[in-house]
Amino acid sequence: QVQLAESGGGLVQTGGSLRLSCAASGRSFSNYDMAWFRQAPGKEREFVAAISGGGGMTSYADSVKGRFTISRDDAKNTGYLQMSSLKPEDTAVYYCTTRAANWRRQLEYEWLYDNRGQGTQVTVSS
Numbered sequence: 001q002v003q004l005a006e007s008g009g010g011l012v013q014t015g016g017s018l019r020l021s022c023a024a025s026g027r028s029f030s031n032y033d034m035a036w037f038r039q040a041p042g043k044e045r046e047f048v049a050a051i052s053g054g055g056g057m058t059s060y061a062d063s064v065k066g067r068f069t070i071s072r073d074d075a076k077n078t079g080y081l082q083m084s085s086l087k088p089e090d091t092a093v094y095y096c097t098t099r100a101a102n103w104r105r106q107l108e109y110e111w112l113y114d115n116r117g118q119g120t121q122v123t124v125s126s
Helices: none
Strands: 004-007 010-013 018-024 032-039 046-051 058-060 068-073 078-083 092-100 120-125
Touching: 004 092, 018 032, 018 092, 018 120, 032 068, 046 068, 046 078, 058 068, 078 092
Parallel strands: 010 120
Antiparallel strands: 004 018, 018 078, 032 046, 032 092, 046 058, 068 078, 092 120
16 A cells, blocks of 8 residues: 655645645655545535656646646655645645556546545635
């Protein structure tokens, strides 16, 4: 099992930026696809972005495309989500998830991932 710990959330004004981090325990982090999901109050958890094991491929939800960037540093066993031009509708708890690398599997279903962190709160004020 991979243990994940998110950090970097906080309160930011509309138009601001935040960078979330996801620290993973264990070895061979590069062998895992990683994704970010978020859950706003009263809403279902939704896919935000994913990056393949090794970092060669990425995918984004339409709602964040062009504003968010997912990346990873396998030497540090850490993934990132750089969020810019934040909007109030980005307010949510953000979770990182991982699964054994298989980019051919669908990305947007959380049940296809094996590990999930506790989440970090992002609040965007208007």
